[in-house]
Amino acid sequence: MIFRPVVAIAALSLILIGATSSNSRAAEVVVLSTVAAKSVLEEIAPAFERDSNHKLVLRFATAAELKAEIEKGAPCDVALLTVAAVDDLIKQGRFTQISKINVAKSGVGIAVKRGAAAPSITTGEELKQALLSAKSIVYSAQGATAPIMKRIFERFGITEVMSAKTIVVTAITAPEAVASGQAEMGFTQISEILDTPSTRLVGPLPPEVQVYSSFAAAIATEAKAPGAAQAFIDLLVTAATKAVLKARGLEPN
Missing domain, CATH: 3.40.190.10 (Periplasmic binding protein-like II)
Known part of the structure; x- marks a missing residue:
């Protein structure tokens, strides 16, 4: 049985109520994410949308596929990819360094x-x-x-x-x-x-051959709704979201 952190989800609602007053205008936040975080984002998305008034548009694929699409001009507000992919996109000027957060790692x-x-x-x-x-x-x-x-x-x-x-x-x-x-x-x-x-x-995998992948998120330099994107980024590093990450097989930072 997969543990569903009900307390954590309730906490998300309390956190997001505070975000609503500073982001009263509803916006659409396009998030391109590694499939490794799919279950986590799908679990926290409803509370975010309900309590912030923003709408999330989630798209999942491998980090390599999404990075290639972003480099070809695919629009997005937030990307949650491997650290290496995010860092490279920051170097290209497609995402902002100041918004980057380390989210989790996975084996x-x-x-x-x-x-x-x-x-x-x-x-x-x-x-x-x-x-x-x-x-x-x-x-x-x-x-x-x-x-x-x-x-x-x-x-x-x-x-x-x-x-x-x-x-x-x-x-x-x-x-x-x-x-x-x-x-x-x-x-x-x-x-x-x-x-x-x-x-x-x-x-x-056994410890002697295990290799961890680290994931980070950042906001696109051309994000259409930077305030809403920042609200979503802030949510990813809360204790409540970390509980969901852990329950879903990821090790939060």
């Missing part, structure tokens, strides 16, 4: 179809054996997990063996591919696994 998790048996994977050796025993595995082509898994294959000396049974998806997430039976085991951000009801989280 890679292991997913199997709900109801399927899963081996213990707490050490690097157990992970290696699980990879060799799996009939197929999957990860996303555009996400941060792909290069992490490739380095793990190289470290274990199983690159050639794994290439024959690795499925790389683009149109769906790795957990969705596992849920539909396309692969036996999936690798992606823990938050994405927890957000896919038909799969279950076996656990994180």
Whole structure:
């Protein structure tokens, strides 16, 4: 059962009541976010919209995909992407440095179809054996997990063996591919696994091979509603939102 922080959501309402007086004019805030934060933003969005009078337009994809779209001119007010992507967009003058906040970090998790048996994977050796025993595995082509898994294959000396049974998806997430039976085991951000009801989280990658992705948010230099965008940014670093982040598999800053 996924814990839903009811107290945290109630606290969000109290926080946002204060924002309403300073942002009385309703605005539309376009947020482009990594799919790793999808469940978090969808959970806090209703309270934000209700109590601030602003409307959120949320769009989710991998950080790499969204960064490329922003560089091509895709309009947005706020972006929540990997720290590296946000920093690069700031250097390009597309986002403001002063508005940048570090939001959370997330590790890679292991997913199997709900109801399927899963081996213990707490050490690097157990992970290696699980990879060799799996009939197929999957990860996303555009996400941060792909290069992490490739380095793990190289470290274990199983690159050639794994290439024959690795499925790389683009149109769906790795957990969705596992849920539909396309692969036996999936690798992606823990938050994405927890957000896919038909799969279950076996656990994180073992500590010796785990790599964390850090996420940050910032306001676009050409934001149409900078005040409303700032209200949303402020919400992301409250204690209430941090409780939601933690419940959804992310480690808040």
